[in-house]
Structures are given as structure tokens and as C-alpha cells.
Amino acid sequence: MAINYDQAQQTFVLGEQDNATAQKNVTDTIELVVFGDIKVATLVNLINECEISLLCLYKINQRNNAISYRLGVKVIDIKQARDRLSTFNIAEKIESALLLNAPTLSSPGLLVMDMDSTTIKIECIDEIAALAGVGEEVAAVTELAMQGQLDFSQSLHQRVAKLQNAPEEILAQVAKNIPLMEGLETLVIALKKQHWRVAIASGGFTYFADHLKQMLSLDAAVANVLEITNHKLTGKVLGDVIDAKAKADCLQQLQSEFNIATTQTVAMGDGANDLVMMAAAHLGVAFHAKPLVLAQADACITTSGLDCLLHWLK
Missing domain, CATH: 3.30.70.260 (ACT domain)
Known part of the structure; x- marks a missing residue:
């Protein structure tokens, strides 16, 4: 009943x-x-x-x-x-x-989401690695990083190094078939109608984050830049790594830029690299997350799509 x-x-x-x-x-x-x-x-x-x-x-x-x-x-x-x-x-x-004092849907707010395994169903670096022939090696390191057993920056450099000399065209192959997480489009449309700002802060790569930003008309997308020379990956990342602190900084910068009240900020992710960002937001939501993340989140979504978040808002 x-x-x-x-x-x-x-x-x-x-x-x-x-x-x-x-x-x-x-x-x-x-x-x-x-x-x-x-x-x-x-x-x-x-x-x-x-x-x-x-x-x-x-x-x-x-x-x-x-x-x-x-x-x-x-x-x-x-x-x-x-x-x-x-x-x-x-x-x-x-x-x-x-x-506790959840953000209100009908007032302007800010949602910042992780990308890999949150807004999309895959870990892009694992898909790139599979096409480059080093899938198992990279996936093992990815899992350790997600569990919080490896420093994220260190693990990223290790994984990207294995992609050296992979053709640039494999990025387009992954982007072309990128599977959006259930409820993503519904969530973004509903929030936009209520004058919310929506962004991605990712430890992944700009090639895919920018693709999603354009596809979904997001307000911002921050991620790592893969170095490409002569249409091949060099195995290096350009600039500072978007790690846990950088994600949190992104949320706070966007909050200031868009003049959003602190109580109207939400961060959502699934891995250890999202915890600092989730703690910086008024509401940190664990999405299909690892136990470490569930233990520190304010709320979770365990089986439903991303649009379940609409019901966590007042």
C-alpha cells in the first residue's frame, strides 16, 4: 500500500x-x-x-x-x-x-556536476584507452582514483601517459557515441526554466566537457586539456590539473560570478575527487556513488536518474 x-x-x-x-x-x-x-x-x-x-x-x-x-x-x-x-x-x-534547509527550486541557484559517470555513463579516459589498446591498464588506475586510494593528479598523469601516440581521432569516436546519464536533459531543462545556472567541473577532459556544454547549453564547463601534436596525443596534460580543490574553486567562482546565494548551491558527483566540491556546496549529492562518497554526502541518488534531484529541492 x-x-x-x-x-x-x-x-x-x-x-x-x-x-x-x-x-x-x-x-x-x-x-x-x-x-x-x-x-x-x-x-x-x-x-x-x-x-x-x-x-x-x-x-x-x-x-x-x-x-x-x-x-x-x-x-x-x-x-x-x-x-x-x-x-x-x-x-x-x-x-x-x-x-536541512534544502535549496529552493523556484529561486535562482547553481548546480555543478562531475562529468564522467555522473552526467555521462562512461569514464572517458577508459574509453579512449580501450581504443588505444591500453584499456585494462588505465581502467585499473581509474578505479583506484575513484575509491580515493590514489592521489588524483598523480593518477591522471599516469593514465594520460599511457595514451602517448594515440591518434586524435579516437576522441571524436568517443564523443560521437557519448551516452548521457538518465535524467540529465530533463534536469537541465527544468533548472533552466527556474533561472538556475548549470555547470560541469570535471577531472576529465575539455574535449568532452565542451561538447556537453554546447549540446546542453550549460553555463560553464571546466576540465583538463589533453596536449595534442600532429594529430596525436602526447601523453601529457596542459596546465594545472582539475583536481578536487580545483572543482571546489570552480563552484565558488561561479557562485560569485552569477551572484548566487550560498544556500542555493548544489554539487553532485560519484567519486572521491568530488568530495571537496560537494562540501563547498550547500547541498552535496552523491550520485550512484562509491561508499566513501556516500558516507560524506548530504543526500544521495542510488538508482534513479539525475532528475531525481528536482525532488530534493524545496
Whole structure:
């Protein structure tokens, strides 16, 4: 049995507080966001598992052909509750979030996303390496970097070095068939309608980030520059590496440039290299992420597309 939307519109009094009293206190509480198709038994188990106290139904959102409920709640320890919630989401294959003063969709905001395995379904360097005949070697280093077991800059230089003398044309082959992550286009269009700025900050390469910027009319794209001489990759990266700190700097620079309130900033990524950027944003969202990233994120999206983010916003 799922929560009934029509009934919820009429009344949704939780606990011993009446709804009017709870609404007055909602600014002092955290919000639990769940989707309308969640089963009551699942919701009860979620509440018990995360030690959540329900106060009221704060808001109902109908976005992108889905209904979500924003419930005013209290928790003993938000970090512990979020850790348990991400584990619960994965086990139950649902999406839910515990949010504190979430950004508002209807006010201008800034979203900065990682590129590889976030806005697109692939790791571009792994695809380039496969076409260059060094796929397994590079993929192994990529995975260690994603897990946070290798310094990103060091790992990038190691991987790019293996691409020396690969023909430039393989970049075009990868870009031509680049698979966009589910929900990406829907998310960008919806945010743009609400005057949000959307950007990519990537430890990948400008060849692909610029391609996506043009394709999706993004506001900015920052990534690493591959050195190419005589139509061949030299195995080197030009300029400073876009590492974790550079991603965070990008978010803060764009926030200042576009005059966006700090409370209206969101960063989304899947790997260790995204953590500093996610911490710099008001809302850091782990997308189909590694355990290290899930443990430090404010919210997560575990199985759905990127457009699930629309429901994490007020």
C-alpha cells in the first residue's frame, strides 16, 4: 500500500502534534523526502531504522511525473541517520533524503556536476584507452582514483601517459557515441526554466566537457586539456590539473560570478575527487556513488536518474 495523494492533501497529522503547530516549527527541523509510491511498511521501517521522529507533512511536490512528500522530522544525530538512510535506500532500492534547509527550486541557484559517470555513463579516459589498446591498464588506475586510494593528479598523469601516440581521432569516436546519464536533459531543462545556472567541473577532459556544454547549453564547463601534436596525443596534460580543490574553486567562482546565494548551491558527483566540491556546496549529492562518497554526502541518488534531484529541492 502506498501513501494516497488525495488523502494526504486533506490531512496528514503525524504523532501527537496537530499539523498547524508542527508547521510553525518546521524551520527548526530536518525534512525527510520520500516519493508517493513508497509502501507504508517501507516508510515505517525507514523511520525505525534511522531513528526518525515525524512531526508533520510540510509540502507535496508534483514534478517530472512523480509525487514527493516533504515531512518535517527530528533526528538524534543527522550524520548517523543519513548513513543509515543511504544503506536503507540501497537495500530497498528506493530514493529518500534527509535535508536541512534544502535549496529552493523556484529561486535562482547553481548546480555543478562531475562529468564522467555522473552526467555521462562512461569514464572517458577508459574509453579512449580501450581504443588505444591500453584499456585494462588505465581502467585499473581509474578505479583506484575513484575509491580515493590514489592521489588524483598523480593518477591522471599516469593514465594520460599511457595514451602517448594515440591518434586524435579516437576522441571524436568517443564523443560521437557519448551516452548521457538518465535524467540529465530533463534536469537541465527544468533548472533552466527556474533561472538556475548549470555547470560541469570535471577531472576529465575539455574535449568532452565542451561538447556537453554546447549540446546542453550549460553555463560553464571546466576540465583538463589533453596536449595534442600532429594529430596525436602526447601523453601529457596542459596546465594545472582539475583536481578536487580545483572543482571546489570552480563552484565558488561561479557562485560569485552569477551572484548566487550560498544556500542555493548544489554539487553532485560519484567519486572521491568530488568530495571537496560537494562540501563547498550547500547541498552535496552523491550520485550512484562509491561508499566513501556516500558516507560524506548530504543526500544521495542510488538508482534513479539525475532528475531525481528536482525532488530534493524545496
